[in-house]
Amino acid sequence: MSKTKLTLNVNGKSVEAEAExxxxxxxxxREQLEITGPHIGCETSHCGACTVEIDGxxxxxxxxxxxxxxxxxxxxxxxLGNPDKLHVLxxxxxxxxxxxCGYCTPGMITRAHRLLEENPNPxxxxxxxxxxxxxxxxxxxxxxxxxxxxxxxxxxxxEAVA
Amino acid sequence: xxAAEETMQERQAAxxxxxxxxxxxxxxxxxxxxxxxxxxxxMPNMLFGDFVRSQHAHARVVxxxxxxxxxxxxxxAVLTAEDLEPLSLHWMPTLAGDKQMVLADGKVLFQxxxxxxxxxxxxxxxxxxxxxxxxxxxxxPVLVDPFKAELPDxxxxxxxxxxxxxxAHGPRRHPNHIFTWEQGDKxxxxxxxxxxxxxxxxxxxxxxxxxCPMETCGAVASMDKVNGKLTLWGTFQAPHVVxxxxxxxxxxxxxxxxxxxxxxxxxxxxxxxxxxxxxCSIVASIVTGQPVKWIEDRMENLSATAFARDYWMQxxxxxxxxxxxxxxxxxxxxDHGAFDACADPTKYPAGFMNICTGSxxxxxxxxxxxxxxxxxxxxxxAYRCSFRVTEAAYFIERMIEVLAIxxxxxxxxxxxxxxxxxxxxxxxxxxxxxxxxxDYHTAWNKALDAVDYRGLRQQQSQQVEDFKxxxxxxxxxxxxxxxxxxxxxxxxKNCDILGMGMFDSCEIRIHPTGSAxxxxxxxxxxxxxxxxxxxxxxxxIGISADDITIEEGDTDTAPYGLGTYxxxxxxxxxxxxxxxxxxxxxxxxxxxxxxLEVHDNDLEWEIDRFVVKGAPERFKTMKEVAFASYTQExxxxxxxxxxxxxxxxxxxxxxxxxxxxxxxxxxDTGVTDIRKFYALDDCGTRINPMIIEGQVHGGLTEAxxxxxxxxxxxxxxxxxxxxxxxxxxxxxxxxxxxxxxDFTETPSPHHPIGAKGVGESPNVGGVPAFSNAINDAFRxxxxxxxxxxxxxxxxxxxxNDLGLHS
Numbered sequence: 010m011s012k013t014k015l016t017l018n019v020n021g022k023s024v025e026a027e028a029e030x031x032x033x034x035x036x037x038x039r040e041q042l043e044i045t046g047p048h049i050g051c052e053t054s055h056c057g058a059c060t061v062e063i064d065g066x067x068x069x070x071x072x073x074x075x076x077x078x079x080x081x082x083x084x085x086x087x088x089l090g091n092p093d094k095l096h097v098l099x100x101x102x103x104x105x106x107x108x109x110c111g112y113c114t115p116g117m118i119t120r121a122h123r124l125l126e127e128n129p130n131p132x133x134x135x136x137x138x139x140x141x142x143x144x145x146x147x148x149x150x151x152x153x154x155x156x157x158x159x160x161x162x163x164x165x166x167x168e169a170v171a
Numbered sequence: 172x173x174a175a176e177e178t179m180q181e182r183q184a185a186x187x188x189x190x191x192x193x194x195x196x197x198x199x200x201x202x203x204x205x206x207x208x209x210x211x212x213x214m215p216n217m218l219f220g221d222f223v224r225s226q227h228a229h230a231r232v233v234x235x236x237x238x239x240x241x242x243x244x245x246x247x248a249v250l251t252a253e254d255l256e257p258l259s260l261h262w263m264p265t266l267a268g269d270k271q272m273v274l275a276d277g278k279v280l281f282q283x284x285x286x287x288x289x290x291x292x293x294x295x296x297x298x299x300x301x302x303x304x305x306x307x308x309x310x311x312p313v314l315v316d317p318f319k320a321e322l323p324d325x326x327x328x329x330x331x332x333x334x335x336x337x338x339a340h341g342p343r344r345h346p347n348h349i350f351t352w353e354q355g356d357k358x359x360x361x362x363x364x365x366x367x368x369x370x371x372x373x374x375x376x377x378x379x380x381x382x383c384p385m386e387t388c389g390a391v392a393s394m395d396k397v398n399g400k401l402t403l404w405g406t407f408q409a410p411h412v413v414x415x416x417x418x419x420x421x422x423x424x425x426x427x428x429x430x431x432x433x434x435x436x437x438x439x440x441x442x443x444x445x446x447x448x449x450x451c452s453i454v455a456s457i458v459t460g461q462p463v464k465w466i467e468d469r470m471e472n473l474s475a476t477a478f479a480r481d482y483w484m485q486x487x488x489x490x491x492x493x494x495x496x497x498x499x500x501x502x503x504x505x506d507h508g509a510f511d512a513c514a515d516p517t518k519y520p521a522g523f524m525n526i527c528t529g530s531x532x533x534x535x536x537x538x539x540x541x542x543x544x545x546x547x548x549x550x551x552x553a554y555r556c557s558f559r560v561t562e563a564a565y566f567i568e569r570m571i572e573v574l575a576i577x578x579x580x581x582x583x584x585x586x587x588x589x590x591x592x593x594x595x596x597x598x599x600x601x602x603x604x605x606x607x608x609x610d611y612h613t614a615w616n617k618a619l620d621a622v623d624y625r626g627l628r629q630q631q632s633q634q635v636e637d638f639k640x641x642x643x644x645x646x647x648x649x650x651x652x653x654x655x656x657x658x659x660x661x662x663x664k665n666c667d668i669l670g671m672g673m674f675d676s677c678e679i680r681i682h683p684t685g686s687a688x689x690x691x692x693x694x695x696x697x698x699x700x701x702x703x704x705x706x707x708x709x710x711x712i713g714i715s716a717d718d719i720t721i722e723e724g725d726t727d728t729a730p731y732g733l734g735t736y737x738x739x740x741x742x743x744x745x746x747x748x749x750x751x752x753x754x755x756x757x758x759x760x761x762x763x764x765x766x767l768e769v770h771d772n773d774l775e776w777e778i779d780r781f782v783v784k785g786a787p788e789r790f791k792t793m794k795e796v797a798f799a800s801y802t803q804e805x806x807x808x809x810x811x812x813x814x815x816x817x818x819x820x821x822x823x824x825x826x827x828x829x830x831x832x833x834x835x836x837x838x839d840t841g842v843t844d845i846r847k848f849y850a851l852d853d854c855g856t857r858i859n860p861m862i863i864e865g866q867v868h869g870g871l872t873e874a875x876x877x878x879x880x881x882x883x884x885x886x887x888x889x890x891x892x893x894x895x896x897x898x899x900x901x902x903x904x905x906x907x908x909x910x911x912x913d914f915t916e917t918p919s920p921h922h923p924i925g926a927k928g929v930g931e932s933p934n935v936g937g938v939p940a941f942s943n944a945i946n947d948a949f950r951x952x953x954x955x956x957x958x959x960x961x962x963x964x965x966x967x968x969x970x971n972d973l974g975l976h977s
Contacts, residue, residue: 032295045211046204048436050385051469055896058385086204099202103194106865110697111201112385112436118202141903144896146385146437147697149868150904 013076019044020088028075034068035059037075038085046086046115050144057143060116061085067123069142086115089122098122098160107156109147117143121157131161175787182778187717188710189924192861195702197695206434209389209404210466217391218247220455220465221297222448223287223304224475225279228315228546228889229326230308232275235287240303245296247459249304250288250451252276263420263450266443266668267520268339269349269511270331271549273447279308280328280509281548282889283474288451290463313889317483317506317543320347328509328544339511340520340542349511349542354525354602360537363498367489371577375569376958377562377938379481379506379547379883381473382554383899384696386436388476389466392452396460400427405449407432407724408442409734411692412671414726416445421453432724438696439873440552441477443514443736473899474891478547478883479554481506482524484566488574496574496589498535499601501527501566505542505551513542513551514736515558516666516673522558523657523823525602529567530611530655530827531589536601546889555873555934557658557737564654568939569956572651572946576955582947583624586653587615597920604657606825607919610853614915615653618829618851621913624649627833635951644839647846650832650944654936658928659742659824668733674819675743676730677751679708681812683801685794686718689751692732693744694724698866698930700740703858704748707924711752712759713779713793730815738826738928741858742919747818749923754814756793758800762812763791765805824919824927828852830936834944838975841967843879843945845908850936853915855927864912867933871910874937876902878945880962900962949973 012027019042026041038044038061050058052071059071062084090096098118101107108114117140124131124139131139136157137150145153187193200206237249252274255261262270275286287304291297312326319325325347327333333346340350364370390405401423407413410430418425435442448465455463467476483504489497505521507513515522521540528536553559571589575582590611591598598606619625627649637643663672676692689708693700700723705716723729732744756776763781764771767789774781781796783789791799799805800812833847850867857863880900884892893899918925938959945961946954952973957965970976 029295036294039210040213043213044204045208048208048386049210049466050387050436051896053469053895053897056385056469056901086202090203092199092203095202102202103198106195106861108198108201109699109865109869110385110437111197111206111434112208112697114201114206115204137904137907141905144385144901144903146383146439146873146901147869148865149870149872149910150907151868151909152865154904 015075015079017078018082020084026075030074030076032075033071034073034075034078035070038070044085044087048112048115050112055144057120058113058116060120060143062119062123067120086119089118097163101156101160105152105156105159107148107153113143113145117145117153125161125164129161129165133158179778186709186713186715186779188706189856189858191706191859193702193706193716193859195699197699197701208386208434208436209391209406212391212404214391214393214462217462217464218290218292218455218459219294219297220452220463221289221294221301222285222471223289223301223306225275225282225284225286227279227308227310228282228313229280229311231278231311232286233307233309236305237287239305240289240300243296243300243303245292246289246300247292248290248455249300250274250454255454258454260420260450260454263445265510265512267511267513267515268517271510271512273450281546282891283471283548285447288455290455290459313546314347315545315547315885315887315889317504317545320543320545321345328546347544349507349544350520352521352540355537356535357537359535360498360500363535364487364489364500367497368492369490369577370487371570371574372487373570373573373956375484375486375566375956377480377482377484377565378959379478380554380877380881381478381883381899382439382441382552383473383901384437384439384441387467387469387472388442388446388448390449390452391462391464392456393462394456394460400429401453402429402431403453404431404433406435406442408438408694408696408736410694410724411726411731412668412734413445415671416669417453420450430726432694435694435696440479440554440736443552444477444512444550446476469896470894473883474894475548476550477552478508478550479552480562482562484562486566486570488570490574490578494578494580494585494588496531496533499528499533501538503540505540506545506547507542507551508545508547508549510549511542512549514553516660516668518665519558522553522560524559524563526560526604526655526657527563527566528600528602529564530591530653532591532595533601538602547885553737555870556931557656557660560656561935561938564935565939568652568654568943572943573955576950582651583619586651587612590615605822606655607822607921608917609655609825609827610915610917611653611827614827614829614851614853617913617915618831618849622831622847622849644837646836646838646948648834648836648944648948650834650940650942650947652830652936652940652943654939655825655827656932656935657823657825658738658931659820660737660739661820661823663819671733672819673733674817675732675747676815676817677744677747678730678815679751679755679813681755681797683798685714685797687714688720688722689748690722690729691744691748692730693735693740696735698740699862703862704745706858707745707748708752711749712755738931741926741928742824742922743818743820745926746820746923747816750818751814751816754816755812758808758812759793759796761808762796762800762805766791766799821921824855824922826852826854826927826929826932828932828936830940832940832944834948836948836966838970841963841970843966848908849911849913850933851913851915852929852932853917854929854932855916855918855922856925857914857916858926863929866930867912868910870931870933871937872902872907874934875907875941876900878938878941878959878961880960882960
């Protein structure tokens with residue numbers, strides 16, 4: 010099958026890839042671009058392990074063709090923080106034990122990041138509703154919700170820098 | 172506080188040892204997307220494998236035509252049973268003494284069964300080729316109901332063993348019958364039930380479900396033909412056993428096989444078994460000389476690997492009029508699917524189902540389990556529980572409720588009346604276990620007080636009155652559960668898997684500068700072993716947990732162990748860690764004595780150092796001793812500071828807990844709302860309270876899933892009706908409540924640090940608590956028992972059957 014050249018902006022860098030029309034974005038990210046933070050958990054858009062941010066929206070990259078992402082700006086977990094300066098959400102997930110096996114974590118944090126962008130002062134109910142598209146089998150969500158609320162608090166401190 | 176005491180406290184805190192809510196060392200990589208799961212592995216020239224699977228539940232395979240698939244550019248090979256037969260790999264042994272087809276050999280026995288393995292250059296081409304393999308089937312009658320398995324017109328499923336009258340677990344009375352397993356005294360139990368003043372009876376069905384970890388199963392096999400070495404990365408909860416099995420099956424010497432479990436995205440029992448995908452990946456790599464990756468998709472995961480439960484438990488419980496339990500009888504029909512691939516210790520074909528007397532002092536009991544073949548997927552794994560312990564706990568906790576109804580007694584009082592008393596431990600159960608320790612009354616009373624149980628019952632009565640008066644359409648259920656688990660398998664004298672004794676191991680090396688590495692035979696799948704095992708060791712050897720690396724999962728470097736499942740890591744490998752730590756300390760004491768020029772016995776251990784008795788200013792820290800062990804000649808002592816321990820536990824451990832769930836139920840929609848969930852766990856000595864609490868939250872949520880909707884359902888043709896996350900219920904953050912956790916601490920008397928294991932308690936205790944709440948809500952309207960899963964429709968139907976909609 011013929012391949013289409015893609016130019017994407019991933020985590021602030023312009024990158025080139027090639028994909029068949031049927032190729033899913035998650036496969037291009039993971040296998041060509043070696044961005045393995047987003048994971049595959051279901052292929053049916055239910056679990057959210059593959060969540061990335063595209064042009065300011067949360068997207069489950071297992072149900073989007075890579076060619077649909079042509080020219081977009083994509084942020085994955087790898088683009089949120091780095092070893093020298095973690096994102097507040099990454100810090101808070103650690104602090105509040107918001108992860109166990111780690112498989113859902115990149116998608117969960119990426120989703121929580123968008124949620125807080127859109128709603129900087131969420132209630133617990135807002136958080137629970139806002140991350141309901143991301144499944145976790147280990148934590149029972151309680152500490153994830155705690156971590157997201159704690160991150161929101163910290164980001165709302167006047168001196169905070171994301 | 173004196174300065175010396177303060178320093179002692181500071182030194183203690185610096186260790187981050189037992190009892191500390193130490194933050195997890197795993198989290199840095201996981202929060203940054205830098206975990207290394209099996210599907211993240213990428214190798215030069217790596218090929219992808221994918222299965223052709225049967226759409227039929229029972230059919231003869233008339234022919235397989237792979238011509239078109241092989242003609243597709245990029246397809247490297249298509250393997251069928253015919254190709255595996257010369258290697259004797261078309262069948263493989265199961266963990267339960269049966270055998271299982273790797274690829275369909277003449278017939279298929281369940282929907283989703285592996286028929287052919289396509290190997291191609293990428294996963295898209297492999298998927299295309301799967302569609303091009305033409306398989307001609309001749310359909311056969313399907314058996315999905317285990318109660319019809321032995322009827323005269325029942326189809327014979329396993330023609331390969333139809334004539335065998337003796338199976339791995341004794342006589343077989345029918346071609347579709349696998350085993351009968353009996354425990355306890357049948358005649359005595361039946362006599363007690365015959366004569367007892369009160370007998371309650373119920374059929375308790377624990378439906379078929381699935382562990383469904385976020386990451387599915389997968390493997391990468393790489394045969395290096397130059398060096399004759401096979402490396403196998405995969406989602407293995409028991410990597411060392413996989414190495415031994417791979418060696419026995421393939422004929423490759425065990426030292427030439429390296430099995431690696433990288434990061435695992437949740438296991439919950441799903442990743443204990445050996446699956447056809449692993450075998451086919453190995454064969455494909457041997458055939459092609461290239462690395463081969465195989466990763467299940469979610470539908471394959473749900474329909475083909477590792478179901479759990481599916482126990483029909485017929486029960487009778489006898490008591491005096493005052494509620495003192497006299498006897499228990501249980502007959503279980505166990506639907507094992509097409510192959511008996513249950514992951515249980517060899518001598519326990521129904522796992523530890525004989526813990527079904529629960530937390531109660533029941534003088535006489537009898538249990539029989541009949542294993543049955545049906546046209547369903549094989550598995551029978553311990554989904555977040557020790558072997559069949561959740562079935563046992565669900566059974567007894569439902570029977571207690573049913574008995575309370577029969578006696579017209581409060582179910583909390585009935586439990587308290589029958590608990591094994593603190594002074595009765597160690598307690599010999601009627602079905603053969605020696606419970607090591609427990610204090611059930613204390614835990615129970617703490618739980619009842621914490622939720623104001625009597626107050627809740629008053630509220631509930633009022634609500635029933637209001638309902639009857641038409642003031643509300645909601646009912647309130649109070650779900651009680653006091654469970655006793657049996658974990659930490661187990662003593663080698665009676666526990667083995669494929670002949671391998673169920674010990675576990677730890678090997679420690681202290682580095683010259685006083686940091687350390689410890690390797691274990693277990694493998695974390697999210698439990699945080701790298702964090703907690705370092706804490707055990709920190710307390711034992713006085714080196715900060717932050718200075719100890721924990722490694723697991725690489726069979727070339729880790730000592731042999733049986734892996735992580737059945738809450739066995741802390742009870743067995745945790746014990747090995749403590750024991751190896753004590754060996755380090757014993758040697759260190761000799762070195763310290765030499766350095767301080769005193770006798771060994773003149774030293775005492777104090778947090779992180781050896782101190783000369785009566786002369787606290789004279790001491791050597793473990794760090795100083797470690798340095799000396801590498802840099803100085805110590806007469807009579809070998810250089811270096813290392814130890815290894817293989818721990819064979821003298822007994823199981825018996826964690827327990829008291830759970831109370833308060834549920835509101837909308838009678839007209841069947842929608843449930845969890846108002847409160849209180850969970851008290853006693854897992855003995857607590858290593859890391861933060862991690863324990865996290866385990867409890869997670870286990871309760873898996874219990875919620877199972878009790879309220881999660882099932883693997885089949886139609887009468889053997890079609891899987893719940894094969895994707897559209898139909899297979901996993902709770903989201905929206906329907907999951909906040910849990911209140913609590914604890915008591917009754918250390919195990921035989922475990923080196925008194926720990927018992929906790930990861931599975933919340934699933935074992937949670938399922939009965941949720942289910943009892945649903946049943947309890949309708950008790951006032953005449954309901955005795957209704958089966959799980961309690962999804963909205965079934966709850967609505969229960970209300971409707973009770974006439975509550977008219």
